[in-house]
Amino acid sequence: MVRVKAPGVVKLFGEHAVVYGKPAIAMAIDRFITVEAVKISGGDVEIISRDLGVRGIYLRIIDGSVAEAKILDNAYAAKLASYAYRAVEVTRRFLGVRDGVRLTITSELPVGAGLATSAAVAASTVAAYSRELGFELRKEEVAKLAHQVEVEVQGAASPMDTTTSTMGGLLYIKPGVEVRRIAAKLPIVVGVVERESTTGDLVARVRKLYGRHPGVISRIMDTIELLVNEALDALARQDLELVGELMNVNQGLLEALGVSNRRLMELIYSAREAGALGAKISGAGGGGAVVALAPGVEDSVIKAFKAHGGIGFRADVWEEGLTYIQ
Numbered sequence: 001m002v003r004v005k006a007p008g009v010v011k012l013f014g015e016h017a018v019v020y021g022k023p024a025i026a027m028a029i030d031r032f033i034t035v036e037a038v039k040i041s042g043g044d045v046e047i048i049s050r051d052l053g054v055r056g057i058y059l060r061i062i063d064g065s066v067a068e069a070k071i072l073d074n075a076y077a078a079k080l081a082s083y084a085y086r087a088v089e090v091t092r093r094f095l096g097v098r099d100g101v102r103l104t105i106t107s108e109l110p111v112g113a114g115l116a117t118s119a120a121v122a123a124s125t126v127a128a129y130s131r132e133l134g135f136e137l138r139k140e141e142v143a144k145l146a147h148q149v150e151v152e153v154q155g156a157a158s159p160m161d162t163t164t165s166t167m168g169g170l171l172y173i174k175p176g177v178e179v180r181r182i183a184a185k186l187p188i189v190v191g192v193v194e195r196e197s198t199t200g201d202l203v204a205r206v207r208k209l210y211g212r213h214p215g216v217i218s219r220i221m222d223t224i225e226l227l228v229n230e231a232l233d234a235l236a237r238q239d240l241e242l243v244g245e246l247m248n249v250n251q252g253l254l255e256a257l258g259v260s261n262r263r264l265m266e267l268i269y270s271a272r273e274a275g276a277l278g279a280k281i282s283g284a285g286g287g288g289a290v291v292a293l294a295p296g297v298e299d300s301v302i303k304a305f306k307a308h309g310g311i312g313f314r315a316d317v318w319e320e321g322l323t324y325i326q
């Protein structure tokens with residue numbers, strides 16, 4: 001039996017633009033998806049979760065078809081199961097194996113909120129399944145396979161979430177070009193409200209907008225790139241005021257891309273009013289997660305999130321990324 005945990009990820013700068021090759025800054029946090037893998041006879045894949053969000057899930061997959069399913073009314077749990085199953089398939093193709101496996105998945109994160117739970121499921125499943133079969137993949141290989149999983153399930157995905165969840169830390173990522181660790185310490189509060197759209201739908205919505213207004217949207221993407229690079233300098237100097245200001249600018253550009261909504265804006269304004277230096281969406285938007293930079297006012301921001309119908313929690317950086325528990 002192998003047990004692996006992979007951290008959730010908050011997106012500080014550059015989401016959506018990163019799908020078009022622009023740089024982004026993301027941070028692995030100290031809340032995890034855990035996957036336990038046990039080899040079973042035959043080629044079946046069993047996926048069990050007791051706490052993905054609300055209720056449970058049990059899936060038995062034989063030759064790519066669901067042979068038995070008990071999914072109790074939880075669309076996000078079902079979605080995460082599809083990432084886990086695809087992660088087994090992608091790993092099988094890579095290693096040239098067909099062994100059966102029972103996966104038990106647990107989550108300390110609100111699932112499907114924009115905190116990279118799908119990336120964490122993909123990465124920890126790839127790592128747990130391969131090690132259970134006696135293979136030792138490098139983290140870079142796990143990150144690559146996990147990204148492949150996201151591309152296959154979602155249609156389009158940048159490597160931001162899978163790289164950050166696997167490698168850990170606060171990272172500057174320019175897809176296919178550079179991954180750089182940033183040493184800054186950030187007092188972060190995460191807020192979550194209900195999600196209305198999936199990441200795949202939101203990425204598709206931005207692509208449509210891009211198609212209708214290529215001149216305007218390409219300039220927004222270029223501006224996001226500029227501000228990500230300025231944020232990198234501000235982080236290096238630990239200039240939190242400037243980092244917060246740039247987060248607010250980034251939020252304005254995400255709003256322009258059409259991925260914000262009223263409930264997210266309520267959380268974002270409530271955080272700013274409670275004294276946060278900056279607050280923005282974390283991830284794809286359409287509801288889900290927001291991230292606030294809140295030095296000294298963490299508790300007030302958490303209270304403000306709760307008063308506006310969300311949940312809130314502090315998050316610390318998790319440097320290690322993917323972690324084998326035993």
Ligand code: MEV
Nearest residue numbers: 015016157158160283284
């Ligand atoms: C999702 O967490 C972030 C997006 O940029 C999509 C991606 O990077 O694949 C919206």
